[in-house]
Amino acid sequence: MDNRKADKKLKIVEEWCKGCNICVAFCPTNVLELRNNKVAIADIDKCTKCGLCELRCPDYAIYLEGSEDEK
Amino acid sequence: MSSQLIKNNFRMDRLPHIWCPGCGHGIIMRSMAQAIQNLGLDKQKVCIVSGIGCSSRAPGYMDFNTLHTTHGRALAFATGVKLANPELKVIVVTGDGDCSAIGGNHLIHTARRNIDITTIVFNNNIYGMTGGQYSPTTPTNDFGTTAPFGNIDKAFDICKLVDGAGATYVARGTAYHVNQLTKIIEKAISNIGFSLVDAISICPTYYGRKNKKGTAVQMMNYLKDSAVDTKVAEKLPPEKLENKFFIGEFKNTTEPEYTEEYMKIIKKYQKER
Numbered sequence: 001m002d003n004r005k006a007d008k009k010l011k012i013v014e015e016w017c018k019g020c021n022i023c024v025a026f027c028p029t030n031v032l033e034l035r036n037n038k039v040a041i042a043d044i045d046k047c048t049k050c051g052l053c054e055l056r057c058p059d060y061a062i063y064l065e066g067s068e069d070e071k
Numbered sequence: 072m073s074s075q076l077i078k079n080n081f082r083m084d085r086l087p088h089i090w091c092p093g094c095g096h097g098i099i100m101r102s103m104a105q106a107i108q109n110l111g112l113d114k115q116k117v118c119i120v121s122g123i124g125c126s127s128r129a130p131g132y133m134d135f136n137t138l139h140t141t142h143g144r145a146l147a148f149a150t151g152v153k154l155a156n157p158e159l160k161v162i163v164v165t166g167d168g169d170c171s172a173i174g175g176n177h178l179i180h181t182a183r184r185n186i187d188i189t190t191i192v193f194n195n196n197i198y199g200m201t202g203g204q205y206s207p208t209t210p211t212n213d214f215g216t217t218a219p220f221g222n223i224d225k226a227f228d229i230c231k232l233v234d235g236a237g238a239t240y241v242a243r244g245t246a247y248h249v250n251q252l253t254k255i256i257e258k259a260i261s262n263i264g265f266s267l268v269d270a271i272s273i274c275p276t277y278y279g280r281k282n283k284k285g286t287a288v289q290m291m292n293y294l295k296d297s298a299v300d301t302k303v304a305e306k307l308p309p310e311k312l313e314n315k316f317f318i319g320e321f322k323n324t325t326e327p328e329y330t331e332e333y334m335k336i337i338k339k340y341q342k343e344r
Contacts, residue, residue: 013072016086020093020275025288054074055249056291058097059087063074 008049008064014038017061023053032062080104082134090125093287095246095272096193100129102249102270103162103191106256107135118159120149122174125200126166126193126272143173146181149188157330160260161187167194168206171227175207182236185264186329191256192229192267195274203277214281233267234322240266241322246273247294248318255320264328271298271316 010031019037028050033042039062041047054063073083081104090096107117118136121127122145130137136159140148145163153161170178170192181188197215198204205215207227214221234241240262244252252270259266273279273290284290301319304312 011072011074016073018087018092020287022093022287022291026291055101056098056247058090058094058246060073060077060081060097060101061087063077065074 004066005049008066010041010044010047010049010053011063011065012039012041013061013063016059018059020058022056022058023062026056027053076101076104076108080108080134081132085132088128088132090128091199091274091276093273093275093290094125094199095195095274095291096126096129098246098249099191099193099252099270099272100132100164102244102253103129103164103256104133105253106260107162109253110257110260112160112260116159117162118149118152118156119162119164120145120152121164122166122169123200124166124169124198125195125274126164127169129164129193143169143175144177145169146174146177146188146190150181150184150186153186153188153330154333157187157334161189162260163188163190165190165192166198166206167192167196167208167227167229168198168204171207171229171232178233179236182233182238182265182267184329185237185239185326187263187265189256189259189262189266190268191259192269193272194229194269195272195278196226197274197278197281199274199277203281209278213278215277216281229267229269230321233265237265237326238267238322239264239324239326240320241269242267242320243269243271243316243318245271245294245298245318247291248298251318258320258323262323264326271318 017038024032029046031047119130120138121130123142149161149163196208204217205222209222210226212221230241242255244255259268275287298318299315301317
């Protein structure tokens, strides 16, 4: 499980982001910020790849690549 | 360029959706897709039906058999789909107004029949698409464009309504408690009979602005702080439940299902001929 986590990458689809700030506010480790009203990564080292940003993004603009079942 | 879940279950050429920034509908729609994927349903055997309203745009984005119908009548169309092809998993996406006002009659009678349809109510307490008119789930004293001095109506509890009307699976989730919502939707789809999930959404643009509820984040925090799981609620003293609402499973029973009963009648009289 942890190995799989290490393989995941946090990805942003900037064109789809509407700047609602939900992912920024509910990130437990403050990885994200808004830049010019779009989500941006402020500090990737703090990311625990929990996926809460992806879960609550209403616009599917942020996700963990490889987090879905690619079986 | 999107997650596998989105690529597998959505019409990519239709995205991004046109819901407002911070609208909870996108979160609930994703949760629905996740639930369908978790259940491993055959896409060809799923039909998603909607009426009119913000919520009802969802099937347009979802890559399944979809049907966008008239205002309030999604359940009537869904009943037709289910009876014509009982093999299908029929899921109705509806809003609070679409389902409990315009389609209120269809709602109670579909519940009464206990036909195998799963209804997901994207409940944002207001008519968003038409500009913020109060709906049957707008709380008393709250504001809408048609209630500039406050709403004097009492709000419907859609869960209690369909419970009383005869639904066999009734639950409530929120756009904040996403993992729980996904599990609830899975169970609702698996139930053979009429299932309803009251999915509490947020509408920062109309309901939020009219009632000074703040930003999308503040509205999400309201869901986080005000929702109490029914199982936890049983153990809490009444003073801790003031101004709270309940989430979780309210009803999970088994009763004769409408299409099965209908087929029995057909078989019985075909034999006699």
